[in-house]
Amino acid sequence: MTNNSAGDEAAIQLQDLLLGTENVEDFLDQLAVFAAGALTRLVGAEVECGVTLQRRRRTMTVAGSSPRAVILDRIEQSLGDGPCIEALRTKSVVLLADVDTDPRWPGYQLQLAAQGCRSTLGVPLEIGADSAAALNFFGSDTGLFTDEVIKEAAGFADLAGRSLRLAVRIGTAQSRAEDLQAAMEHRTSIDLACGVVMAQNRCSQEQAMTILTRVSSNRNQKLRDVAADILANITAGDVRTHFEA
Structure with a gap:
C-alpha cells in the first residue's frame, strides 16, 4: 500500500487472519470482510467485496463480505465475463467506473444497476501455477474508485496474495488441492x-x-x-x- 505504516498494519492484520483460520476456505471468508472494510474506510462509503477463485479453467465465487456481495459476484460468473474475470485474465486491476456509460459489458452492467451497484473494481491475487483469485469490489455510487483508491487496492491485494499463497502452501500438495x-x-x-x-x-x-x-x-x-x-x-x-x- 502507498503508506508504509498502513501497509504494515494491513500485513499484520492479514497475518492474524491467517493464524486465526483453520483452512483456506475460512481465510477467504475473512479476507472478503476485511477487504470490504478496508476500502469502505478509505472511500468513506460502503464497499462490498466478493472473492472469485479460478482453478484450471473454472471460476467460481467462493466468498463474500455479505450475502449481497456473493450475489453480485455470481452475476459475473453466470455470464462468464466482466471486470473481475478480465482482471484474472490480464493479471491487472480492471475498473468499471460507471455501469451506465461503460460500453464493455452491457448485459452485466444492466444486472448490476438493477441491484443498485454503480461501479466495480476487479483486483487479481497471485496464488500459484494452476490457481488464481481476485477481489471484486462493488460500490453503490460512481466516482468511489479513484486513482488513489485503485493504487491502495492494488497494494492491499499484493499483501493479501502473499497471505493467501502462504495459506495454500501449508501442508502437503494434496491437502492444498x-x-x-x-x-x-x-x-x-x-x-x-x-x-x-x-x-x-x-x-x-x-x-x-x-x-x-x-x-x-x-x-x-x-x-x-x-x-x-x-x-x-x-x-x-x-x-x-x-x-x-
Missing part, C-alpha cells in the same frame, strides 16, 4: 441450498441468502454446514463440483 476444491464444492452446496430456500419460501435469491445467514448465526454453525443439513434432507447423495481437467 483439497482446500481449494473444498472452497468451490461448499459454495456449490450453499448455492443449491439457497435455491431450496427460494422454492420453499417463494423469495428472491438475496432474501434466501439472508435467511441462510441468519440460521447460521442463530445456530452458531458455519454457513456451509447449514447448507449441507438442508441438502441432506432432500437428497441421498453428496453434492460435489466436477472440475475440468
Whole structure:
C-alpha cells in the first residue's frame, strides 16, 4: 500500500487472519470482510467485496463480505465475463467506473444497476501455477474508485496474495488441492441450498441468502454446514463440483 505504516498494519492484520483460520476456505471468508472494510474506510462509503477463485479453467465465487456481495459476484460468473474475470485474465486491476456509460459489458452492467451497484473494481491475487483469485469490489455510487483508491487496492491485494499463497502452501500438495476444491464444492452446496430456500419460501435469491445467514448465526454453525443439513434432507447423495481437467 502507498503508506508504509498502513501497509504494515494491513500485513499484520492479514497475518492474524491467517493464524486465526483453520483452512483456506475460512481465510477467504475473512479476507472478503476485511477487504470490504478496508476500502469502505478509505472511500468513506460502503464497499462490498466478493472473492472469485479460478482453478484450471473454472471460476467460481467462493466468498463474500455479505450475502449481497456473493450475489453480485455470481452475476459475473453466470455470464462468464466482466471486470473481475478480465482482471484474472490480464493479471491487472480492471475498473468499471460507471455501469451506465461503460460500453464493455452491457448485459452485466444492466444486472448490476438493477441491484443498485454503480461501479466495480476487479483486483487479481497471485496464488500459484494452476490457481488464481481476485477481489471484486462493488460500490453503490460512481466516482468511489479513484486513482488513489485503485493504487491502495492494488497494494492491499499484493499483501493479501502473499497471505493467501502462504495459506495454500501449508501442508502437503494434496491437502492444498483439497482446500481449494473444498472452497468451490461448499459454495456449490450453499448455492443449491439457497435455491431450496427460494422454492420453499417463494423469495428472491438475496432474501434466501439472508435467511441462510441468519440460521447460521442463530445456530452458531458455519454457513456451509447449514447448507449441507438442508441438502441432506432432500437428497441421498453428496453434492460435489466436477472440475475440468
